[in-house]
Amino acid sequence: MSTETPASLRVAPRPDDPRLTRGVTGRDQSGAPVDLRVVEERPLTIYLNSREIVTAMTIGDHPEWLGLGFLVNQGMVRAADTVTGIDYDEELATVVVRTAVETDHEAKLARATRTSGCAVGTVFGDMMAGLEGLTLPATPLHVADLQALSAAINRTPSLYLEAGAIHGTCLCHGPDPLAYFEDVGRHNAVDKLAGWMRMEGVAPGDKTLYTTGRLTSEMIIKCALMGIPSLVSRSGFTAWGVEIARQVGLTVIGRMKGTRFVCLSGADRVVWDAA
Template sequence: MAGTYLIAPDPDGARLTRIVRGVDQTGAEQDIRVVEERPLTIYLNGQEIVTAMTIGDHPAYLAVGFLLNQGMLRPEDVILGVDHDEEVEAVVVRTARQTDYEEKLRKKTRTSGCAVGTVFGDMMAGLEGLVLPAARLPVSDLYALAAAINTTPSLYLAAGAIHGTVLCQGRRPLVYMEDVGRHNAVDKIAGWMALERVGAADKLLYTTGRLTSEMVIKTARMGVPALASRSGFTAWGVEIARQVGLTLVGRMRGHRFVCLSGAERLVWDVDPATIPDEPARHRRKSAGEAP
């Protein structure tokens, strides 16, 4: 399955997990794989912006995507370089434009992210007048993507305690990113798209996390017209999705799903009764959030 991806999860990555010994409910010893967390400090030119807790893979994509999704980088900005120092756990993004975000850094909105996300400045900035492409979404593509993604070897299946976000085109998953916070995962995809100059108009984002306002805002700012999840919705997330014309599909389990924004863009090209239910293993591990 990983061969169909441009970037796939690396559940065997040496720095991503470690073995921890504990005891179970009977007192028996068990060795358990747990996900590593490490800090990554992001700089924009000479200014320190934030220190994020992350699993540590794809730091350049995470840094650029974070800055883009916070509005600190503009789509037209020329990025002169992205330098990662693994020893000091820092990434410096250098641009041709001189930047100064001291005022924006003083104004923070704490978000509902599992890793305690933070949005700088006005959360809704950049959405004024934004209308996403009215891309049609075949229901058969949703089912095909869910089946492929849910059976892909991943840290989610190997160790839990992690979120995944997948950039898709048609029924093909392209880039699968994981992290301790769903916001980090989607930022990595935003950074990959920016640095690799990949367009968004024909793409869909699939996430294992909740469809919150910040997830909807980030998807909209990226220009991606559809967002789908195994999990549920928040009211503000739905409201913003309807405002910008984002197709929003949640609670995807087997043949079941709910669309709360953009249902008129769905193409009903398959009978749900012909779609098999998902394996019990995935039903047990998906109560709405990654284990």
């Protein structure tokens, strides 16, 4: 399959970055020697001001966006909080997000729970906090755009195509991919995207979030709290995730393979315009 980076991508995967993969040798099913690239996995400790929050296992790219996005998606840095700086120390493997005023993160840390997500899947406090009264824009989702996105994303040079064992998340507008992030955990990829959107001031109301990961309750909640009205995955659903999506008016499409998919929430907002 030929690959090509879409012209619309403002942030693209980095399959050629030597820091993100490592060469290893092994043997195939016939016993013949093989050489291949495997994805790196390294710790990154995230601080909010002077408080250590969590250590995530990550491939190591975009640490500043990952740190900020994690805190934003956990509700520890809110829209009203002024971020005064983000400091990354590669040697210490730490990223420190600084805000003008101390936040309420201590209370959230006291109620930490572990979710079903791989890698970093920790939600602080009540998972449903912030969803009460949330209304997502009823942005239409065109099937023709979905098909164009699926083709474009699957042909984009990526670590997934290079080495596998990785999740991808892409923010899209209509048929155009805008920012594509990868990581060993699907939550990390989404958090990088959230950090990028916060730093770049990207509006979410007319966007679609494409992910390779499962559509679990936490993925649904993250997408809704980010204000993105449509979520698409080539993987499947959980029942609670579908229930939450229907409650908040999130259009959710899963099992997206080529031109085939299943919509379990928001079908009334889907425009069935593909041949």
